[in-house]
Amino acid sequence: MLDKKTLQRLAELSRIKIDGRKEEKFLGDFGKIIGYFEELKKVDTENVEPMSGGAELMNVSRKDDLDDELIGRGKAGFPEEQKGFLRIPGVFE
Amino acid sequence: MTRLQDLTITDVRKGLLERKFSAFELAKYFFDYIAKRDKEIGAYLSLSKDEAFQQASKIDVHLAEGGELEPLAGVPIALKDNLLTEGEICTAGSKILENHISSYDASVVEKLRKQGAVILGKTNLDEFAMGSSTENSAFGPTKNPRDQERVPGGSSGGSAAAVADGLAVAALGSDTGGSIRQPAGFCGVVGLKPTYGRVSRFGLMAMASSLDQIGPIAKTVEDAEILFNAIKGKDKYDSTSFDIERESELKFEDLSGLTIGLPKEYFNPEIPGEIRDKGELEPEVKKAIEETVAALKTLKINFKEVSLPHTKYALPCYYIIMPAEVSTNLARFDGIRYGREKATDGRRQGLRDIYFDTRGKGFGEEAKRRIILGTFVLSSGYYDAYYKKAQKVRRLIKKDFENVFASGVDMLLAPTSPTLPFKLGERADDPISMYMADILTIPANLAGVPAISIPARKAGLPVGFQLIGKWNEEGRLLGLGKFYERVHETL
Numbered sequence: 214m215l216d217k218k219t220l221q222r223l224a225e226l227s228r229i230k231i232d233g234r235k236e237e238k239f240l241g242d243f244g245k246i247i248g249y250f251e252e253l254k255k256v257d258t259e260n261v262e263p264m265s266g267g268a269e270l271m272n273v274s275r276k277d278d279l280d281d282e283l284i285g286r287g288k289a290g291f292p293e294e295q296k297g298f299l300r301i302p303g304v305f306e
Numbered sequence: 307m308t309r310l311q312d313l314t315i316t317d318v319r320k321g322l323l324e325r326k327f328s329a330f331e332l333a334k335y336f337f338d339y340i341a342k343r344d345k346e347i348g349a350y351l352s353l354s355k356d357e358a359f360q361q362a363s364k365i366d367v368h369l370a371e372g373g374e375l376e377p378l379a380g381v382p383i384a385l386k387d388n389l390l391t392e393g394e395i396c397t398a399g400s401k402i403l404e405n406h407i408s409s410y411d412a413s414v415v416e417k418l419r420k421q422g423a424v425i426l427g428k429t430n431l432d433e434f435a436m437g438s439s440t441e442n443s444a445f446g447p448t449k450n451p452r453d454q455e456r457v458p459g460g461s462s463g464g465s466a467a468a469v470a471d472g473l474a475v476a477a478l479g480s481d482t483g484g485s486i487r488q489p490a491g492f493c494g495v496v497g498l499k500p501t502y503g504r505v506s507r508f509g510l511m512a513m514a515s516s517l518d519q520i521g522p523i524a525k526t527v528e529d530a531e532i533l534f535n536a537i538k539g540k541d542k543y544d545s546t547s548f549d550i551e552r553e554s555e556l557k558f559e560d561l562s563g564l565t566i567g568l569p570k571e572y573f574n575p576e577i578p579g580e581i582r583d584k585g586e587l588e589p590e591v592k593k594a595i596e597e598t599v600a601a602l603k604t605l606k607i608n609f610k611e612v613s614l615p616h617t618k619y620a621l622p623c624y625y626i627i628m629p630a631e632v633s634t635n636l637a638r639f640d641g642i643r644y645g646r647e648k649a650t651d652g653r654r655q656g657l658r659d660i661y662f663d664t665r666g667k668g669f670g671e672e673a674k675r676r677i678i679l680g681t682f683v684l685s686s687g688y689y690d691a692y693y694k695k696a697q698k699v700r701r702l703i704k705k706d707f708e709n710v711f712a713s714g715v716d717m718l719l720a721p722t723s724p725t726l727p728f729k730l731g732e733r734a735d736d737p738i739s740m741y742m743a744d745i746l747t748i749p750a751n752l753a754g755v756p757a758i759s760i761p762a763r764k765a766g767l768p769v770g771f772q773l774i775g776k777w778n779e780e781g782r783l784l785g786l787g788k789f790y791e792r793v794h795e796t797l
Contacts, residue, residue, distance in 0.1 A: 215682070219682075220678070223678045223681050223682055223685070224678060226681050226685070227633065227665075227674075227677045227678055227681045228640070228658075228661040228662055228665050229662070229665050229666055229669065229674050229677060229678065230662050230663075230665070230666030230667075231666075231674065235671070239674075239675065239678070242675060242737050242738075243675075243678075243679065243682075245737075245738050246625060246679065246737065246738060247682075249621075249622050249625070249738065250622050250625070250626060250683075250692060252618075252619060252622045253619055253622050253623065253626075253692075253695050253696060253699055254695075256616070256619055256695075256698075256699050256702065258695060258698035258699060258702070261698040261701055261702060262698070262701060263694055263697030263698050263700075263701065264697050264698070264700040264701040264704060265516075265697060266516045266546070267502035267503065267515075267516040267517060267546065267751075267754050268501075268502045268503045268546060268754050273545040273546075275542060283543075285409075286409045286410040287409075289409030289410075290409055290643045290644055291642070291643050292642075292643070301642050301657070302642075302655065302656065302657050302660060303656070303657065304657055
C-alpha cells in the first residue's frame with residue numbers, strides 16, 4: 214500500500230531527504246504501522262462526529278491588539294532582519 | 307541525617323525556614339552532586355548555574371530580611387529540554403536545534419521563577435518528545451538510576467531520572483501519550499498528566515497540540531501537588547488553557563464512599579498477533595498492582611471491574627492523530643528560523659536546498675518517520691480513511707470514559723506500563739515494539755482526562771500504577787495518592 218514511489222513523494226512533500234540505503238527500512242516499518250491502522254476499520258463510526266481537539270470548549274477570543282512583546286519574541290527566532298523586515302533567501306532563483 | 311539530594315519540596319521549605327541551609331548552599335550542593343554523578347546517568351543536557359545562583363541569593367536575601375517564602379522558594383528544579391527559558395539553548399533533544407536559543411520563558415517557567423524556584427538546567431528527552439526510552443535523543447541516552455542497564459522511560463526520561471536520583475528535587479515534563487507517567491513509573495517517582503487545558507502550553511515545543519500537556523515529576527504526591535498548583539491556570543497566550551472554579555479534594559471520610567474502577571482492558575490488553583508479547587502485562591507488574599489494590603482496600607475503598615471497550619483502538623488511533631499533528635508542528639523547523647544546516651560543498655543554497663539540507667540532516671529517524679507518516683494520513687485520498695476515521699474513534703474512546711464515570715465510578719486504577727523498565731537497546735530498532743510501551747497511557751491523552759503515576763512498590767525494579775480521573779479532578783487523584791503513600795509507608 215505504501216511503495217517506494219509514494220514514499221519518495223511523501224518525503225518530497227515533507228521536505229525531507231531520505232538516505233537511499235534507509236528506504237527499505239522505512240518502507241518495512243511503515244508497512245507494519247499502517248497495517249496496524251487497519252484495526253480501526255473494525256470500529257463502527259457511523260454517525261460519530263470527529264473529535265478535533267483536546268478539549269471541547271467554547272471559542273476563546275481576545276482583542277486583536279498589537280502585542281509588541283509577542284512580536285519581539287517571534288522575531289527573535291529569525292536570524293536576519295533588515296529595516297524592520299525579516300530577511301530570508303530568495304524564493305525564486 | 308537526610309542527604310540533601312533526598313529532600314522533598316516540603317523539606318526544602320522547612321530547612322530554609324529553620325536555617326539548616328541557605329538556598330545558595332542548596333543550589334551549590336546540587337550542582338556539585340550533578341558534576342559528580344550525572345556522568346553516569348546523563349539526565350541533563352545543559353545547566354544554568356549563573357541564573358540559579360542569582361535566584362538562590364535573591365531568596366536568601368529576602369529570607370534574611372524577614373520576607374515570606376514563596377511556595378517554591380529555593381527549590382532546585384529541572385526542566386525538560388522542550389520548555390523554553392529565555393536566553394538559553396533549548397534543543398528538544400534534536401540536532402536541528404543544537405544551537406537554538408530561546409527568546410522567551412515558557413509560561414510555566416515564568417510561574418516557577420515568580421514562585422522562587424531555582425532552575426538547575428534542562429533534561430534529556432527523546433527527540434521532540436518522540437519516544438518511550440530517551441534513547442532517541444540526538445545527544446545520547448539517559449540511564450535508569452535504579453538499574454543503569456535499563457532505560458528510564460520517555461520521553462521525559464531525563465526529568466524522571468533526575469528526580470529519582472536526587473539530581474533535582476522535582477522537575478517538569480510533558481506528556482503527549484504517556485511521556486510523564488511512563489518514565490515516572492520506570493524510575494520509581496510520581497508523575498502527573500493534568501487535564502488537557504489546565505496548564506498553559508505556551509513555550510512548550512509543540513509535538514501534538516491536541517494531546518500535549520505539561521506536568522510535574524516529583525518524589526512524593528504532595529510535591530507533585532505543590533508543583534501542579536504552581537503551574538496551572540489560564541494563560542492569555544494559550545487559548546486552550548482555562549481556570550476552574552474550585553480544585554476538587556478528597557478527605558479521609560470520603561474514602562469509604564469512593565468507587566475505583568479496574569478497567570479489564572488495561573489488565574489484559576488486546577493486541578494483534580505478532581506484537582502481542584510487547585504489550586502484555588508482565589507477571590511482576592500484575593502482582594505489584596494487585597498489592598496496590600489490596601493496600602487501598604484497607605482504606606475501605608470499593609473496587610469494581612469496569613470496561614472501556616474501545617481501549618484496544620487507542621494505540622492505532624494515536625499513531626494517526628499524533629503524527630498528523632507532528633507533521634504540521636515540525637514544518638516550522640525549515641532552516642530559516644531556529645538554526646540552519648550549512649551546505650558542506652560550498653554551493654550557494656536556494657530556499658529549497660535549505661529546507662531539504664536542514665531537515666534531512668537535522669531530524670533523527672523517528673522524527674522523519676512521524677513527519678512522513680503524518681503527511682501520509684493527511685494526504686488527499688487517505689485523509690478520510692485514516693485521519694478522519696481516527697478522529698471519530700477518538701470520540702468513542704472519550705465516550706468510554708464519560709460512560710464509565712457516569713456509571714458511579716470515581717476514578718480508574720491501572721498499571722502505568724505493561725512491562726518493567728526494559729534494557730537499553732532492546733526496542734530501539736523496532737518502532738512498533740517501542741510504541742507498545744505507551745499502550746496503557748495513551749487513552750488518557752486522547753480523552754483529555756488527568757492521570758497520575760505513583761510507585762507501586764519500593765523493592766526491585768520500579769512499577770508504577772496510574773489513577774485516571776474525571777476531567778478537572780486532579781485534586782481527588784492527588785488526594786487519594788497521598789492517602790496511598792501513607793498506607794504504603796506503613797506496609
